[in-house]
Amino acid sequence: MKNSLTKKIVAAPxxxxxxxxxxxxxxxxxxxxxxxxxxSFSLDSIRSIGKYSDIMxxxxxxxxxxxxxxxxxxxxxxxxxxxxTKNMQRTMxxxxxxxxxxNLLIRTYSLMILLQDTGIINSLLGAIHLPGANHLQxxxxxxxxxxxxxxxxxxxxxxxxxxxSIMAKIDYGLIEAAQDLxxxxxxxxxxxxxxxSLPGIASGFTMVFVPSVSTFYISxxxxxxxxxxxxxIIEMQFKSANNYNLGAALSLILMVLILICMAIMNRFTGDDxxxxxxx
Amino acid sequence: xxxxxxxxLVTLSLLFACCFAASAYENEAWYGEQNAGKVINVFNxxxxxxxxxxxxxxxxxxxxEKLTGIHVNYVTFESNEDMYxxxxxxxxxxxxxxxxxxxxxxxxxxxxxxxxxxxxxPNYHYIDRKYLNMYxxxxxxxxxxxxxxxxxxxxxxxxxxxxxxSWKIMWDEKYAGKILMIDNPRDAFAIPQKILGYxxxxxxEKELADVAxxxxxxxxxxxxxxxxxxxxxxxxxxxxxxxxxxxxxxxxHDVNPDLAFVYPEEGVNIFVDAMCIPKSAKNIDAAKMYIxxxxxxxxxxxxxxxxxxxxxxxxxxESEDYEEMAQNQFLYPDEEHMPxxxxxxxxxxxxxxxxxxxxxxxxxxxxxxxxxxxxxxxxAFVIVAYLSYTAVQKxxxxxxxxxxxxx
Numbered sequence: 001m002k003n004s005l006t007k008k009i010v011a012a013p014x015x016x017x018x019x020x021x022x023x024x025x026x027x028x029x030x031x032x033x034x035x036x037x038x039x040s041f042s043l044d045s046i047r048s049i050g051k052y053s054d055i056m057x058x059x060x061x062x063x064x065x066x067x068x069x070x071x072x073x074x075x076x077x078x079x080x081x082x083x084x085t086k087n088m089q090r091t092m093x094x095x096x097x098x099x100x101x102x103n104l105l106i107r108t109y110s111l112m113i114l115l116q117d118t119g120i121i122n123s124l125l126g127a128i129h130l131p132g133a134n135h136l137q138x139x140x141x142x143x144x145x146x147x148x149x150x151x152x153x154x155x156x157x158x159x160x161x162x163x164x165s166i167m168a169k170i171d172y173g174l175i176e177a178a179q180d181l182x183x184x185x186x187x188x189x190x191x192x193x194x195x196x197s198l199p200g201i202a203s204g205f206t207m208v209f210v211p212s213v214s215t216f217y218i219s220x221x222x223x224x225x226x227x228x229x230x231x232x233i234i235e236m237q238f239k240s241a242n243n244y245n246l247g248a249a250l251s252l253i254l255m256v257l258i259l260i261c262m263a264i265m266n267r268f269t270g271d272d273x274x275x276x277x278x279x
Numbered sequence: 280x281x282x283x284x285x286x287x288l289v290t291l292s293l294l295f296a297c298c299f300a301a302s303a304y305e306n307e308a309w310y311g312e313q314n315a316g317k318v319i320n321v322f323n324x325x326x327x328x329x330x331x332x333x334x335x336x337x338x339x340x341x342x343x344e345k346l347t348g349i350h351v352n353y354v355t356f357e358s359n360e361d362m363y364x365x366x367x368x369x370x371x372x373x374x375x376x377x378x379x380x381x382x383x384x385x386x387x388x389x390x391x392x393x394x395x396x397x398x399x400x401p402n403y404h405y406i407d408r409k410y411l412n413m414y415x416x417x418x419x420x421x422x423x424x425x426x427x428x429x430x431x432x433x434x435x436x437x438x439x440x441x442x443x444x445s446w447k448i449m450w451d452e453k454y455a456g457k458i459l460m461i462d463n464p465r466d467a468f469a470i471p472q473k474i475l476g477y478x479x480x481x482x483x484e485k486e487l488a489d490v491a492x493x494x495x496x497x498x499x500x501x502x503x504x505x506x507x508x509x510x511x512x513x514x515x516x517x518x519x520x521x522x523x524x525x526x527x528x529x530x531x532h533d534v535n536p537d538l539a540f541v542y543p544e545e546g547v548n549i550f551v552d553a554m555c556i557p558k559s560a561k562n563i564d565a566a567k568m569y570i571x572x573x574x575x576x577x578x579x580x581x582x583x584x585x586x587x588x589x590x591x592x593x594x595x596x597e598s599e600d601y602e603e604m605a606q607n608q609f610l611y612p613d614e615e616h617m618p619x620x621x622x623x624x625x626x627x628x629x630x631x632x633x634x635x636x637x638x639x640x641x642x643x644x645x646x647x648x649x650x651x652x653x654x655x656x657x658x659a660f661v662i663v664a665y666l667s668y669t670a671v672q673k674x675x676x677x678x679x680x681x682x683x684x685x686x
Contacts, residue, residue: 051643052643054643055643057651057652057655058648058651061651061654061655064654064658065654109508112508113511116512116515116517117517118515118516118517119515119517142502142503144648221508224501224502224503224504227645227648228642228643232642233639233642233643236638236639236642238364239360239361239364240358240360240361240364240463240464240635240638241360241635241638241639242360242363242364242367242635243635264662267666268665
């Protein structure tokens with residue numbers, strides 16, 4: 001009895017926080033997406049979503065590609081990190097966290113200046129006179145590649161951190177046992193490390209995928225006018241177009257789509273009932 | 280001897296007092312100290328106030344704090360529409376805002392602005408009469424002009440061979456990938472509107488559709504839609520041309536002298552940005568002091584230097600330090616150089632809604648990419664293949680267990 005009361009008191013601050021900053025805003029989003037500008041019930045905003053299906057697919061795809069690239073880069077790094085000396089681990093962790101001490105907007109803006117046709121990279125390339133490169137060296141800015149680079153660059157720490165913390169917990173004895181029993185390196189990876197690190201992959205995937213899909217600043221600065229992402233369109237509804245209803249409807253649909261993607265993802269990392277999914 | 284010394288001292292101190300008075304602001308006593316320690320929230324455009332002591336300029340907000348003891352909380356916005364959204368939804372309370380003409384008309388109509396009598400302000404008489412009783416505020420009861428400007432075409436002479444005279448150059452395929460477009464609906468629509476010979480304030484459905492179509496056609500040629508990042512892109516030579524405000528051209532030209540400016544012959548937008556007090560203001564007295572301070576000859580001059588727009592303040596034009604700028608034909612064109620100008624007016628709600636719908640469509644245009652569908656197809660295929668593979672494996676394993684346990 002006393003125990004449960006303490007539990008309630010300890011949990012209260014976060015519950016209050018969640019109610020004010022998560023539940024209430026969500027209710028607002030649902031409310032705004034279901035009314036028109038005058039506040040009466042209407043499905044117009046939801047119905048007009050069809051027009052935006054292309055841009056939504058585009059955003060989800062770019063977010064997905066960025067997440068997969070982050071995973072491919074972060075996975076080996078996290079493994080190596082987890083297996084080095086404590087001192088080295090601290091240093092590497094520091095290096096991973098270091099860019100996050102700077103604001104995302106500043107990081108993205110500087111990336112824009114780096115990638116421009118007259119930017120630092122191209123000026124350097126111009127200065128060393130690469131053979132056959134007398135005109136523009138690399139056109140990087142305002143391409144899909146630049147947007148994906150921006151997403152990977154900004155969100156990769158969120159992939160490395162959960163992977164690292166899971167990998168550090170893997171019992172090295174299991175790996176040694178597998179090796180003793182004659183498993184090849186690939187088999188160790190497939191049958192031991194990968195299954196044990198699945199929870200890390202799942203949370204890393206969520207933490208990179210969700211902000212990538214809904215980003216607006218990165219695509220605006222690095223993507224130019226060539227294409228907008230759904231985040232740009234939502235931002236526009238709230239900032240300049242002053243159409244909260246459409247903005248809320250778009251956000252709602254985006255949330256549902258992300259939930260569906262996460263559900264598919266969970267199918268892979270599936271917890272208990274599905275034991276050896278990755279055999 | 281003693282008397283002489285006293286005399287010298289008195290003269291010196293008088294002289295000192297005189298010097299001090301000469302360098303300070305007009306009607307200092309008017310500001311008083313009753314608001315010292317309070318805070319005033321100012322909401323202004325980016326790069327729209329002098330904020331440095333370099334090159335003999337003044338940090339306006341710091342000077343105001345020194346004079347009145349009121350702390351200035353200074354926040355910037357990127358467009359009239361952004362600012363409007365914030366005020367309208369009551370998310371924030373500001374004491375001073377500096378919107379443009381058409382937005383003042385709209386906000387006054389919607390009751391978002393505080394009425395006040397600018398004649399209370401001792402420095403109000405400096406405002407040039409031709410900027411008073413404007414269409415957006417016929418009785419001068421909501422606003423005091425801050426800056427006057429026009430939109431023209433900024434171009435890089437190293438990248439554009441010809442001397443542009445028409446907005447049509449922004450649709451020239453020769454410059455594909457080097458053209459920047461201004462990222463707010465009103466200013467972006469203005470350019471096709473003038474090419475097609477329409478008014479900025481047209482509410483005609485077909486005219487708006489024509490204009491939107493032109494912007495969609497232009498999209499493949501564009502490098503980017505920009506607002507404040509225009510400085511970086513034009514100064515570094517990343518882009519060749521952009522329609523932008525004259526004052527910002529003056530700043531960019533200082534950094535990159537290859538940049539040139541022209542008022543295209545079809546016509547351009549002229550605007551007045553004016554200081555207003557929102558209805559939600561908490562400190563109206565301090566707000567009036569701030570407005571009066573911005574009208575002070577010293578402050579108006581430093582702002583005119585720093586911002587580079589035309590000043591509606593007569594004391595600035597009369598100042599000797601400003602003589603060279605006052606001759607500038609882009610800022611203060613004489614009759615011969617005066618382009619065709621038109622003001623933006625507030626538009627009826629249906630037209631505004633139509634504007635944002637069309638702007639949405641422009642932003643969405645050309646977003647489709649076949650590769651995305653292929654990518655999704657491949658991913659879906661891999662997922663399905665993988666799931667069926669594991670299902671088959673699982674079934675096989677279960678069979679194996681059944682077989683073993685039945686044995």
